[in-house]
Amino acid sequence: MMALRTVSSLIVRPPLVRCFQAVIGREQVPAPRGKFSTPEALLKSFGRSAETKLKVESWEALWKMRGIDMKEAGISVKDRRYILWAMEKYRTGEEPIQFAHPPKPPKKVRGWGPKVQYGKLIRSRRKR
Numbered sequence: 001m002m003a004l005r006t007v008s009s010l011i012v013r014p015p016l017v018r019c020f021q022a023v024i025g026r027e028q029v030p031a032p033r034g035k036f037s038t039p040e041a042l043l044k045s046f047g048r049s050a051e052t053k054l055k056v057e058s059w060e061a062l063w064k065m066r067g068i069d070m071k072e073a074g075i076s077v078k079d080r081r082y083i084l085w086a087m088e089k090y091r092t093g094e095e096p097i098q099f100a101h102p103p104k105p106p107k108k109v110r111g112w113g114p115k116v117q118y119g120k121l122i123r124s125r126r127k128r
Helices: 002-012 018-026 039-046 059-064 067-072 077-091
Strands: none
Touching: 039 059, 039 077, 059 077, 067 077
């Protein structure tokens, strides 16, 4: 009888609904605000030449686009992440002038690295 109760309690539990929350939130297409009436104008306001990397026909097509669609369009990972992040910021009501920022500058390599590697002192091979 005890085993029957545990089996019945597992069956009675409600199904997991949490996985549907993210899908429902993504389907909301925000209305164009201010001077951003076209997808090209919005992508241009994001910066990083996003308007040249992503070609979209309509406002709805821009907001229905996912990361997989951008990957198939040939956009790099950093650009995809930035565009999706900026789109989410715009969806929540922020203006692109507040959150758009340029990419990080490339790192500069100085010298040949540390003098100690793997706990051993690295000595120069030149003659002194």
